[in-house]
Amino acid sequence: MKQRIEKLITNAALAAHHNGDLASSEIPDAEVEEPKAQAHGDFSTNIAMVMASSQKMPPRKIAGAIIDHLKDPDGIIAKTEIAGPGFINFFLEKSAWHPVLGKIHDANDRYGSSDIGKGRKIQVEFVSSNPTGPLHIGHGRGAAVGDTVANILSFCGYEVQREYYINDSGRQIRTLGQSVLLRYKQLHGHPIEFPDQCYQGAYIHEIAAEIKAQKGDILLSQPEDDAVLICARFAAEKILRGIREDLSFFGVEFDRWFSEQSLYDSGRVDTIINEFRNQGIIYEKEGALWFKTREFGDEKDRVVVTNDGRTTYFASDIAYHQDKYERGFQRVIDVWGADHHGYIPRMKAAIEACGHKRDQFDVILVQLVNLLRGGEPVAMSTRAGEFETLGDVVNEVGRDAARFIFLTRHHESALDFDLELAKQKTNDNPVYYVQYVHARISSIVRKAKERGKNNTAWDDTAIALLVAPEEIDLIKTLARYPEVIRSSAQTMEPHRITFYLMNLASVFHTYYNKHRVLVDDPRVRCGRLNLVLAVQKVIRNGLTLLNVSAPQEM
RNA sequence: GCGCCUGUAGCUCAGCCGGAUAGAGCAACGGACUUCUAAUCCGUAGGUCGCAGGUUCGAAUCCUGCCAGGCGUACCA
Known part of the structure; x- marks a missing residue:
C-alpha cells in the first residue's frame, strides 16, 4: 500500500x-x-x-x-x-484496504516473502562455540538470532546456508584433553593438582569416567602427549554431540559443520600465509609473522604465527573466510558475542586482503544474556563450571518461550532472561500473548464448523462489509507485514518481527473483545471469518520465521 | 589513554538513514466474563528522550564535547 x-x-x-x-x-x-x-x-x-x-x-x-x-x-x-x-x-x-485480505489469501504462507535477495548465495555462520563445554544461554541467544536471520533472508529470496565452525584445533582443545586426563588420573587414585586454566565443570569428570569405563587404565602407561590427544579427541567429540543435540532440541539445524582442523589438514592455512607473504602483506618481526591489517584499516598489525611457531586463531580464520567466498557466497554473515567486537577490523582486513569487498562481510553482534530466576541472578561462571546449559533452560521453559524471548530485544542490547517469567503463562510472557491469537482463531474456526457456519468462500461483497474501525485497523496492520519482513532482512534485525507480532496480537485481541465473528448474518460472518483467517495466516507466518509453534489450542 | 556498544515513563524496552502532540508491556488505580478460550480487553495516571552546545523550517534521531555503565584494546580463543 x-x-x-x-x-x-x-x-x-x-x-x-x-x-x-x-x-x-x-x-x-x-x-x-x-x-x-x-x-x-x-x-x-x-x-x-x-x-x-x-x-x-x-x-x-x-x-x-x-x-x-x-x-x-x-x-x-x-x-x-x-x-x-x-x-x-x-x-x-x-x-x-480490502484487497490486502485477498493478497494474503492468495499468497498464503508466502505472504511477505520477496525477491530482494535475487537468489544470491549468502552464508550465516553462528553459534560456533568451542567444543570444550556445553552451550550456555548466551549461545542460545546467538542461535536464535542467527537461525531467525537465516530464515528471514531465505524468505526474502536469498539462497542461505547455515554453518557452524568447529574450533577443534589449537590450545583450548589441548587444554580440554589435559583437563580430562587429570580427572582420569584422579579416578585411578593418583594425586593431582588441577590448574585454574583447566576446565572445571562436572562434565569433565563424566567424560573421564567414560574413558575409564571404556579403556580401563591403559592411558596411564602411554606417553603424556598421546594420552592428552586421546582424551582431547574423545572429549571434543562427546561434547560436540551434546552441542548438536541441544541445538536440535532448540530447533536449530545446520547445513554444514566446518572443522577448523580440516583447514590445517588440507594445507589451506599454510597456503594463505605463503600467499600473503609473497604479496608482502605478511612480514616477520621478533620471530613472529605479522599480517599488515593496519593497511586495511585496523589499528595495529596482528600476529598470525607466534615466535614458537604456532598459528593463531586468526590465521585459520583468514583461511576459513577465504574458503567461504570460494564456495560462492557473495555475502557472509558471522554472528558473534559482543565481547568479540574488537575482532571485526582485522577480519574485515582479511576479507579485503583476499580480494573481496568489506561490505560482503557483516558481523551481527549479540549482547550477553543475564540469566535470572525470580529476579535473582543465577551463577554463570564457565570457569567454575557452574552454569545452567542451554539444554537445561530449554527443557525448563520450552523451546517456544526461549526462542521468542531471545528475540524480544535488539540483538545489541543486553537481555535479562528470567526463568520464572519465561514459564509464566500470563501476558508478562509475550510468547503466549501471540500464540493465544492463533489458538483463539483456531477455536473460532472449530466452532464455526460445529455450527455449520463455516462458509469462507471468497466473496468481495462480504469483504466489503468490513468497515468497523477495529477491522480497518487490523487490515492496516496486516498490510504492514511485508514491509516489516523487508526491513528485518535489510537490517538483519529479527526483533522487528517479534515486535510486529506482539502489535498484531494486540490489535486482534482488541477486535476480538469488541466484535463477534460468528454472527447470524452470513455475509458479515463470511467477511469476518476471512479477516481472522488472514490474521491467523500472518501470525503463523511470522512465528514460523522465528521457528516458534502456532498452536491450535492452548 | 584509545576504540566500540548502551543511556528514552517507577521497571523492562521499541522508535534512531531527521518530521507534526515521543510509543508499548509490566507495576499502580478503576472497570468488563450467561456470548467465538479472561493466557483477553477498556479506562486513568505516569517523560528535562544522560548533560551541554551545533546543523536544520523541524532533532530522541545527524555532528562535537562532556557524564555514567558495559565490552574491547594479547605472540588468548
Whole structure:
C-alpha cells in the first residue's frame, strides 16, 4: 500500500514538472510514512519540504502542485490535505484496504516473502562455540538470532546456508584433553593438582569416567602427549554431540559443520600465509609473522604465527573466510558475542586482503544474556563450571518461550532472561500473548464448523462489509507485514518481527473483545471469518520465521 | 589513554538513514466474563528522550564535547 502511494506521488510530481508547475526536473523518491497521529491520515509524505530548495518554491506550494496532478484511477484516496510546514496527508477509502485480505489469501504462507535477495548465495555462520563445554544461554541467544536471520533472508529470496565452525584445533582443545586426563588420573587414585586454566565443570569428570569405563587404565602407561590427544579427541567429540543435540532440541539445524582442523589438514592455512607473504602483506618481526591489517584499516598489525611457531586463531580464520567466498557466497554473515567486537577490523582486513569487498562481510553482534530466576541472578561462571546449559533452560521453559524471548530485544542490547517469567503463562510472557491469537482463531474456526457456519468462500461483497474501525485497523496492520519482513532482512534485525507480532496480537485481541465473528448474518460472518483467517495466516507466518509453534489450542 | 556498544515513563524496552502532540508491556488505580478460550480487553495516571552546545523550517534521531555503565584494546580463543 505504501509503495502504491509512493508511486502516485512520484507520478504526480513528474506530471507537475511536465506541465510547468514545477521548475526543476529533480524529483526525489517520495518517502511515505504512516503518521503517528490519526488526524494526519493514513499516510503522509514530506516530499514537498525535501524539494523546496531544488525547486526554489515554498513547500506548501509544491505540495499544492503535486496534489493537483495526483491521479487516482482506483479511487483509493478519500481526501488529501496540505498540513503543517508542507506535509501532504492522505486519507484512504476503507475499500482501499480490502484487497490486502485477498493478497494474503492468495499468497498464503508466502505472504511477505520477496525477491530482494535475487537468489544470491549468502552464508550465516553462528553459534560456533568451542567444543570444550556445553552451550550456555548466551549461545542460545546467538542461535536464535542467527537461525531467525537465516530464515528471514531465505524468505526474502536469498539462497542461505547455515554453518557452524568447529574450533577443534589449537590450545583450548589441548587444554580440554589435559583437563580430562587429570580427572582420569584422579579416578585411578593418583594425586593431582588441577590448574585454574583447566576446565572445571562436572562434565569433565563424566567424560573421564567414560574413558575409564571404556579403556580401563591403559592411558596411564602411554606417553603424556598421546594420552592428552586421546582424551582431547574423545572429549571434543562427546561434547560436540551434546552441542548438536541441544541445538536440535532448540530447533536449530545446520547445513554444514566446518572443522577448523580440516583447514590445517588440507594445507589451506599454510597456503594463505605463503600467499600473503609473497604479496608482502605478511612480514616477520621478533620471530613472529605479522599480517599488515593496519593497511586495511585496523589499528595495529596482528600476529598470525607466534615466535614458537604456532598459528593463531586468526590465521585459520583468514583461511576459513577465504574458503567461504570460494564456495560462492557473495555475502557472509558471522554472528558473534559482543565481547568479540574488537575482532571485526582485522577480519574485515582479511576479507579485503583476499580480494573481496568489506561490505560482503557483516558481523551481527549479540549482547550477553543475564540469566535470572525470580529476579535473582543465577551463577554463570564457565570457569567454575557452574552454569545452567542451554539444554537445561530449554527443557525448563520450552523451546517456544526461549526462542521468542531471545528475540524480544535488539540483538545489541543486553537481555535479562528470567526463568520464572519465561514459564509464566500470563501476558508478562509475550510468547503466549501471540500464540493465544492463533489458538483463539483456531477455536473460532472449530466452532464455526460445529455450527455449520463455516462458509469462507471468497466473496468481495462480504469483504466489503468490513468497515468497523477495529477491522480497518487490523487490515492496516496486516498490510504492514511485508514491509516489516523487508526491513528485518535489510537490517538483519529479527526483533522487528517479534515486535510486529506482539502489535498484531494486540490489535486482534482488541477486535476480538469488541466484535463477534460468528454472527447470524452470513455475509458479515463470511467477511469476518476471512479477516481472522488472514490474521491467523500472518501470525503463523511470522512465528514460523522465528521457528516458534502456532498452536491450535492452548 | 584509545576504540566500540548502551543511556528514552517507577521497571523492562521499541522508535534512531531527521518530521507534526515521543510509543508499548509490566507495576499502580478503576472497570468488563450467561456470548467465538479472561493466557483477553477498556479506562486513568505516569517523560528535562544522560548533560551541554551545533546543523536544520523541524532533532530522541545527524555532528562535537562532556557524564555514567558495559565490552574491547594479547605472540588468548
